[in-house]
Amino acid sequence: MKPRSKIYVPRETSSISVGADDVALGIAREAKRTGTSIELIRNGSRGATWLEPLVEVEVDGTRIAYGSVSASDVPGIFAAGLVDGGEHPRRLGPVMEIDYLARQDRWTFWRCGLIDPLSLDDFRAHKGFSALEKAFGDGADAVLDAVSDSGLRGRGGAGFPTGIKWRTVAATAADQKYIACNADEGDSGTFSDRMLMEGDPLGLIESMAIAGFAVGASKGYIYLRSEYPLTHSILSRALDVARDTGWLGTNIQDSGFDFDIELHLGAGSYVCGEETAMLESLEGKKGIVRYKPPLPAHEGLFGKPTAVNNVVTLGSVPNIVNLGAERYARMGVNRSKGTLAFQLAGNIKRGGLVEKSFGLPLRELIEDWGGGTASGRPVKAVQVGGPLGAYLTAAQLDMPLDYEAFIEIGAMIGHGGIVVFDDTVDMAQQARFAMEFCAIESCGKCTPCRIGSTRGVEVIDRMIAGENREENYDLLVELCDTMEGASLCAMGGMTPYPVRSVLQHFAEDFASSGDKP
């Protein structure tokens, strides 16, 4: 018997963290109890995390959404006619008419939340693997041209042009080359890699295969952080699906191209997100940062040419192949082309993922999308770009989201995480944490990073305690300069950024820090 309707409940970390599994269970139970035949699909998240668990029902081809559904709401919603999209206080109307989603520029995340992530049929029905097929037809050079012309830059943090990286790997002769997908996503305030992998894992597999085809690599690795167990299980199953259906392995779909992927887990080290530390870890060793040169593109994993790319960077490629570089390059501003999946986090009313073209002001994201702070109090500081990113003041929010504009003021966009703090935050503690985190996570190779960060915590503690505040202030500035100048990677090199931003804009918090609970 054909089911009455298709009902979607996300199987995604954040949704489940606020009860989506119980909601799914409840819906299945109500269906059974009332003898209603439904098809329950566990999709990815649409990215409107503040509305999770977000339940959707397909009615005459339109998906109707119900937001913030809890398990205890389910019987009521079911009785109100969920299967036909019935009226209920939780009903939000057609999902794509929700303002938060309707106004996004979904290029990389367009399938996320739309499809059943583990169904090859659903994936294929939504252009899945069509970019890989097109790549086979157009040839590797055409893919390299498209990626270069699109202006796509690395979304892992450094913003390096992907086309240049891929061309370097393609041009380096070797008996074996690799694609290494960086899914370590260590930056606090970020979750876009996770959402993409949970919502469209076959898309990542396709993206990596395209990369492999373009540069001449027959093997790929995914380095996934261990903090994402659900993502691990979804990716593992997606890899099985792709292998079982001939989309991974030897002679993929009779193209003559061989490609397979090995999924590796990290082990709780932040610095293993740095590309060379990640390669060391993939080789089974301590995740200690390598000197560059050689670049990974020349000598990477096991000494072979390796394209290291972030999940979202890779995920942007299929549509570049399918729709053309020009369409991608037309979005964005200056040298920040295309879209970025911004992540609204921390003290924000409407947290979630917003994929938008570069160039909009930070304020628009925080106010129009985010709705301001969750606490309703004024914004005091915003950290953009993870733990190594500067804290911006409420007065700096009109900054356009553009890589270069951020660099100019000593900040960075990084992986696009935006963490909002209200006016109760003690910024001296935030500066202290930046140093403490560096001390905990330093790989230990450079003295300024390893020792300097511990010294930094001590100096800040003295400032907070009110001991020789001016002297210690100067000492901290000096320490920041040394760390920035003499560290091998951005862990030690950029920890000074959040610290300096606190000194510059929130220095008064050192005096009041002790007074707060």
Next chain:
Amino acid sequence: MATRRIDKETTSEIVRHFGTRADMLVQILQAIVMRYGWVPEETIRQLADEVNLSRADVFGVVTYYHDFRTEPPGNHIVKVCQAEACQAMGSRALTKHARKALGANLHETNDDVTLEPVYCLGNCACAPAVMIDGKTHGRVNPARFDELVGAMKDSR
């Protein structure tokens, strides 16, 4: 939780599953921790022999990574996120509450429950976040924390 008995044959099985390759050491150790909860010294010795590395090499890798505990944890593991997005939503106060409720400081075990810090669970839009026995929870205030811990203890 799965049985935590340290057993030579189980260890060998894990090593074989990863092709008895030294370059899979991090993966092997991750599987060991998932199985035993920690990496015992006898296992370090066995791994060194089986993948043909020095004990110092294996020990070095074990101590480098936060996930590879060298002390047995409790039957339940509670991780409270300490990173910025969670700080913005009160994770410092939540951590204080957790320490009191569990009677353990970070990295300590009490009454068979181990309390640990974690630096981001990717649940930053539902802060503060907590992971209990491998499952991530969001928007956790002290009352919800107590509820979750209660349910965890009932599942013993």
